[in-house]
Amino acid sequence: MELSVTKMIWLAGSVLVVPALAVFTSFLLWPGVVIKAYNWYWRQKLGLVVRYAHSGSYRFCYYSRGTPSSTFPSLLLLHGFSATKDMWLPIINYLPRNQHLVCVDMPGHEGTSRTGVEDYSIQGQVARIRQFVQSVGLDKKPFHLVGTSMGGNVAGVYAARHPADLSSLTLICPAGLVYPTDSKFISRLRELENSLDQEQSIPLIPTNTQELEEMLSLCCYTPLKLHRQVLKGLLANRLPNNGFYKEVFMEIVGEKCRHSLQENLPLISTPLQVIWGKDDQVLDVSGASVLQAALPRCQVDVLDSCGHSVVLERPRKTAKLILDFLSAQEISDENSKKVS
Numbered sequence: 001m002e003l004s005v006t007k008m009i010w011l012a013g014s015v016l017v018v019p020a021l022a023v024f025t026s027f028l029l030w031p032g033v034v035i036k037a038y039n040w041y042w043r044q045k046l047g048l049v050v051r052y053a054h055s056g057s058y059r060f061c062y063y064s065r066g067t068p069s070s071t072f073p074s075l076l077l078l079h080g081f082s083a084t085k086d087m088w089l090p091i092i093n094y095l096p097r098n099q100h101l102v103c104v105d106m107p108g109h110e111g112t113s114r115t116g117v118e119d120y121s122i123q124g125q126v127a128r129i130r131q132f133v134q135s136v137g138l139d140k141k142p143f144h145l146v147g148t149s150m151g152g153n154v155a156g157v158y159a160a161r162h163p164a165d166l167s168s169l170t171l172i173c174p175a176g177l178v179y180p181t182d183s184k185f186i187s188r189l190r191e192l193e194n195s196l197d198q199e200q201s202i203p204l205i206p207t208n209t210q211e212l213e214e215m216l217s218l219c220c221y222t223p224l225k226l227h228r229q230v231l232k233g234l235l236a237n238r239l240p241n242n243g244f245y246k247e248v249f250m251e252i253v254g255e256k257c258r259h260s261l262q263e264n265l266p267l268i269s270t271p272l273q274v275i276w277g278k279d280d281q282v283l284d285v286s287g288a289s290v291l292q293a294a295l296p297r298c299q300v301d302v303l304d305s306c307g308h309s310v311v312l313e314r315p316r317k318t319a320k321l322i323l324d325f326l327s328a329q330e331i332s333d334e335n336s337k338k339v340s
Helices: 002-029 031-045 085-092 122-135 150-161 184-194 209-219 228-252 260-267 286-294 315-339
Strands: 049-055 058-065 075-078 101-104 143-148 166-172 272-277 299-303
Touching (some): 058 122, 085 101, 122 260, 143 315, 150 166, 209 228, 260 286, 286 299, 299 315
Parallel strands (some): 075 143, 143 166, 166 272, 272 299
Antiparallel strands (some): 049 058
16 A cells, blocks of 8 residues: 555656656757747737738738727737737736737738738838738727837838728837937947948847847846846747848838838827837837927827836836726717717
8 A cells, every 4th residue: 555655656746747857858958949838828828819811812920819899999019020929918918808909920020921021111011911900800990009119110100091990099119200319229220330340230130149138138128137048049039030030120221111100290190199118228218209299199108217128028007008098088089979
């Protein structure tokens, strides 16, 4: 009897040890796979379903949660340069479960079709996102559009070009403006432009763990203390895409796209919310004053002790600001209906 109990304990311990050992080994050998598995787990926990939509031969990858409501607008979230739809997970964690939301991989990123530069310009991305909106039926009722960084540039131009599609708009540290003050990143870009060494790495396209740490330090106000294996995993998932990232980067900083949002500001009539990290080193917070000067009725929220990665650094606050803005728009719409 004593021997059988010992065996049972040993077997139970083995059942626990083997999976733990497998995870540990994977973390050491394939950290990128473990990070993808973690994101998959987080999506499952948050009730997100990965889907695909097609426009002709073009494929969009996105995830969604909830169903459209007759009272509250759907949310479409556009991520930034070299990110994926998973960058929104920290914010979604603080959004109501019944809020209908859709997060799409931007053109060429993650699971969305990778074609050519015609789709990577801001104008090209706007056109593709409009195709996505139509393919999943988001245009049946005005929705709230959220975009950050490059996605903010796309979202702003989308609002200018397709105002009837939107009920309101949130821009988080958007690219595409003429910033009164150069950020650390913009200053670095000017140095690279004037440099004879064309092989220098672009700060947002790291090629080794040191450059990745420098990029994270550039994007975040509070330094991220990540385990070396986590850094290796993040880098492993990015490296195969670096050629694509460079292609996109050169397109969006070119003369056609560099100030796309600035050029389209006079056409934006959608109620606008602006959220910016006060200590943004990628796109200077002075861009918020540019938006407010051009669109005086916009709501501006500047977050203290926060950098460019607002979604990562202040997810709870950002989610609350968006929800409060949506509620305020709903009250405003109701009051307008009563007056009319």
